[in-house]
Amino acid sequence: MRNAPVFIDLFAGCGGLSLGLLQAGWKGALAVERTADAFLTYSNNLIDSGRFQYDWPEWLPKQEHDIEAFLDEYKDHLASLNGKVDLIAGGPPCQGFSPAGKRNPKDPRNRMAERYIEAVKIVKPKFLLLENVRGFDAPFQKASKGKKAVPYSHVVKRRLQKEGYDVQFQVVVSADWGVPQMRPRFILVATRKDLRLDWSPFNRFGEGRREFLQERGLDPDCRQTTKDAIDDLRVEGKLLVESTDGDVRGFKQIEYKEPLSFSAFQRLMRAGNADGRGPNSLRLPKHRPLIIERFERILKECPKGKSLTQEQRDRYGIKKHSITPLCPDRPSATMTTLPDDFLHYSEARILTVREMARIQSFPDWFEFLGRYTTGGSLRKTSCPRYTQVGNAVPPLLGEALGELMMEAFNRLADSEDKAA
Structure with a gap:
């Protein structure tokens, strides 16, 4: 051999x-x-x-x-x-x-x-x-x-x-x-x-x-969509529990339960999880009420899958260069290292690390370690989970x-x- x-x-x-x-x-x-x-x-x-x-x-x-x-x-x-x-x-x-x-x-x-x-x-x-x-x-x-x-x-x-x-x-x-x-x-x-x-x-x-x-x-005749990748990770209909896989407490995550039916892509990502255990890095962001309200307006008023124009960003008071509400029925735009570059297609929030990892095609058994985010002086030398995912080859x-x-x-x- x-x-x-x-x-x-x-x-x-x-x-x-x-x-x-x-x-x-x-x-x-x-x-x-x-x-x-x-x-x-x-x-x-x-x-x-x-x-x-x-x-x-x-x-x-x-x-x-x-x-x-x-x-x-x-x-x-x-x-x-x-x-x-x-x-x-x-x-x-x-x-x-x-x-x-x-x-x-x-x-x-x-x-x-x-x-x-x-x-x-x-x-x-x-x-x-x-x-x-x-x-x-x-x-x-x-x-x-x-x-x-x-x-x-x-x-x-x-x-x-x-x-x-x-x-x-x-x-x-x-x-x-x-x-x-x-x-x-x-x-x-x-x-x-x-x-x-x-x-x-x-x-x-x-x-x-x-x-x-x-x-x-x-x-092979249909591209995988954002919804194909992450719809089983939505908050809607899920029990929220304390997130414990990071170094900062006070965050919530969904209690993952396998759905009755998977998309073909979800089934592929779940392979290797024989015990049905959920993936790590499911920690949900904590947005202020004002931010949630802004995100709700964007999801309601702006086209999905397109980066907001300068006029739209001005209207919503967004100073970021780029923010895109994802379209559920098409492949996502290219994932970056900045979690607030994208909004979930149906929930007024940014993505979790695991959602980004699914869109990158990391299987659920693959565990991301380290801090979720960093800032200040650590930004140039550290590589938190969001950055790890955004930088990766799918x-x-x-x-x-x-x-x-x-x-x-x-x-x-x-x-x-x-x-x-």
């Missing part, structure tokens, strides 16, 4: 991409994540849970690591993985490229893609998988004087080609892969040239979509990509067996 191929995940976050790879049959070696809370969530669910194959190296402390310090301190150890790691995956921080942000070409977070390439140069795995926002493949609006504006994706492609990789990339819509939100993502796939693997990854990716969804009980999309890369690995192994 062939051993499972091995991956490492750089910029791992709470583990959305790793979860997808592990569910597709890959074996974990190590993960680099700089924030303690996100790594705690990652470790609890993926490394220490016993659900997956994961061999953490003895030379690396099982804790959060900054990528630059990691590459500096463990470079020799990382080099020892050359020939033992089949895939480097990762989603470098994307704020400098995001259309939702300022798209600043000088944002220091942009250089994290350089650290990804540095790790590739050391380990030289067979395959690469890089995920980012779609703005990664768009030129910055202002190019240097006398120079043509070039998307950063082209810079990364040239760098990886120089390191001996065939590189292809494409923008993929998460909703096409069973995720109940649109969330277009830049996906780069690369294969080491010396392997001489003849394949067209994104052709194969598209060809496998129907089968992937059908195997998970999802209709696990269903990660699983589809994991199956694609597994196919490439198996094709390569088959050709090597024949040659032997």
